[in-house]
Amino acid sequence: MTRFKKFAIAAAVALAAVGCQDPVDKAAKARIFSPEDPPKVVASAAEKLPPEDVASNPRVARRILSMDAAEVTERLGPHAYKATVSYEWAGAPGTVPVKLSETRTFRAGRGGVSGDFHGVLENSRDQGLEVMRVEGKVYARNRYGTFRERLRDRGMAERTRTELTGAIRDVDSLFRGRLHLAPQGTITYEGRTAWRYSVELGPEGDTGSAPAVLPSLLEPKNGRDDTTKRRLAFFENRTPKSLSGEVLVDAQTSVVLKVRLDGRITVPANDAGGAAELRMVLDSALSELGKDPELAPPQDFLPDVDKPQGIADALDRFGIPRNKPEGATTPGAASPADEPADDEGT
Template sequence: MRSCGIAFLLALTTLCACKRSEDQAAKARIFSPDDSTSASADAKDPIDATRLADDPKFAGRILRMQQAEVAARLGPHRAETRVQFAWFRGPGLPDGGSDVTLSEQSALAQGPNEDFLVREENDRNQGFELIRAKGEVYVRGLFGPFRKRRTDRTEPERVRELAMGSVPTFDRLARGLKLKLAGEATVEGRRVVRYQVVGGGTRTEETDLRELPPIQYPQGADGKKGPDPDTARRLELWTKEEPTQLSGTVIVDKQSAVAIGADLQGHFRVPGNNGPAAELDLHSVLTTSDIGKNPGIKAPEVEPAPSVPHAVKDPLRFLGKAPAAPGAASTEEPAEESGDEEEAPAEAPPPAERARRR
C-alpha cells in the first residue's frame, strides 16, 4: 500500500514538473525578443529600384515594405510622415451632409540593434511617444511621464508600422499605384530614383503571403457565421472603395530600394448601400533624413506605474452581503426605521466657551 502511495506521489510530482516546465517555456516564448531573421533575409534580396514602372509587383514590394526590413536595408535613420484626410458624406443633402477631418504627424528615429523611438500627434492635441531601448519599452502620453511597459502589452513593432503606414495605406487605397519613371537625382548625398504617380488599380486583388489559419467569425443572430456590423463596415471599405483622382511623386533610394520620400494626393469614393456615397480626400507626405547616423536612443527617466488594487472576485461576499442559501434565514440586519421627527443638532457652545477650549 505504501509503494502505491509513493508511486502516486512521484507521478503527481512529475506531472506538476512537466506543467511548470510548459508554463515556463510558454512564458519565455511570450516575453522573448521578436525574431527578426525573416526581415534580415528579405533585406538581402536584391531589388532594382528602376523597375517600379515596369512591374507592379516591384512597386508593391517597395511601397508596402515592413519597417523591420526598412531598418535592415537603410540602417539608422529618421523618418517623418504627415497625413491630412477629410471624409465627406452626402454634401448635396438638405442638411449639408457630414464631414470628419484630421491631421496627423508621426516621427520615427530608428537606431541600431532594433532600438527606435516613435512619436505621434494630431491637431486635436492627442498623441503618444514610445521608446524601445535595449529590449525594454517605455510609453507616455503626449503630456505625461514615461512608464515602463511589458512588450506583450505594447507590441512596439506594430506601433511602428502604424505610425509609418501613410504610404502603404495610400497604395492600398489606390489598389496599387501606377508609376512613371521621372529620372534620377541626389538627395543627402545618395542616389535616388524619382517616380510620378499616373494612376492606380495595378493590383485588383489583395493577397496575404503569411501562413495564417482561416478567420473564424462568430455566429450571428440569423444563425449564419460572419463579421459583426462594425467589422463588416470596415471590411466593406477595402472592397468597395474606388480611387477617382491620384497624383504625386515617390522617391526611392537606389542603393537600398527603400521609399525614402513621397508626396501623394488622392480622392476616393465608397458607394453607399441605401444612401449617398462617402468620399475621402487624402494627402500623405513621407520624408527621410540622417541615413546612417545613430540617433542615440536611450532609456528615459520613468515614473513607477500607480498601484491598482486587485479586482474583487465576489463583490457581495466582500461587502458582507452574500446571498443566503435556499431556506436559510437572511443574515442581513434590517434597516433602522427613521422616526417621524429628526434629531435636533447639538447646541453650539457660546463664543467665550469656544475660546477657552482653544
C-alpha cells in the first residue's frame, strides 16, 4: 500500500470519528432509533380529568363530553354502548311534524384504540349501516346488504366508531356548547361510583374553548339550492331554547356512563323558510363494563375488489347487456376470429 493510500484512509477514519461527535448527528440518530411514540389517544387517556371539576371547569366539561370512543376504550376497557336519538321538526301551525329516530349500538373489545369493535346504526326510515373490525380487518355493509371486506378505506372504521358513539357531543354542538352541568352528588351505576349531574341550558360563550375559525363557504356559480339554503339558515340562526336531563360520569375514569337529554331549538322565519322548532331527545348508556364480546368476523362476506371504471364496465361486470353497434365487441373481449375453431368433424 502506497503512502498516499495510507494517508487517505487515515483521513477518512478521522473525518468519520469527527462526524460521530457532531451533536446534530447524535440527535438525529437518537430520533431515528428511539422507540415509536404511542398514539395520541393513549396519551390522552393517561390525562387526569377530575369528574368533580366538571361543573366548575368548562374545559374539563368539554373534554369529558367530547371524549372519543377510542379514548373511552383505553380508559374503560371492553364495553357495550347503546343510544337512541329522536328528532321532531315542527313548522307553522297546521303542518304535520317531521319525525326521525335512530338507534346506535356499539361493542368494544379488548386492545384499546387498536382493538376489535362492532357498530350498527339504524333509523326509522329503514336505513342504516354496520361496521366491524376483527383482528385488524374491517368489514362493512348497509342495513340489508352483504358484508364486504374493506382493505383500502383508510380510517373509515375509526371515523364510523367516532360518529356512532358521539351522540352527546353532537347534541352539545347543536346547542352551541351551552350544555351546563350542575352537581347532584354520587350514585352507584353498574357497580361503579359515578358523579351525577343535572343538565340545564347554560349561558352563551361559556364553552371552555375558543371558537373555531373556518374559511368562508364557496358560492356556487348558479347560486345555492333551496335545501342548502334551509340547512345553512338553520345552523346560522338556530337558537337553543331549553335543555334538561341527567349525565353520569365515572368517578375513576371520567367516562360518561349514562345520558338523558331533552332539548328544543328554534329557528326564526327567514328568506329560506318560515319559523320552525326542533326537539331532540337522547338516551344513551354504557353496559357490560369489562366484558369482552369476543367478536368474530362475519361468516359470509365479499372480497375487496376494484370499482368498475365507468358505467360501461359496471354493466359488463354484472352481465347486463348494453346497446352496441352491430359487429362491435366489448373491449377486452375475444372477437369471433379470436375464438378457437370447432374441432368437431375434423
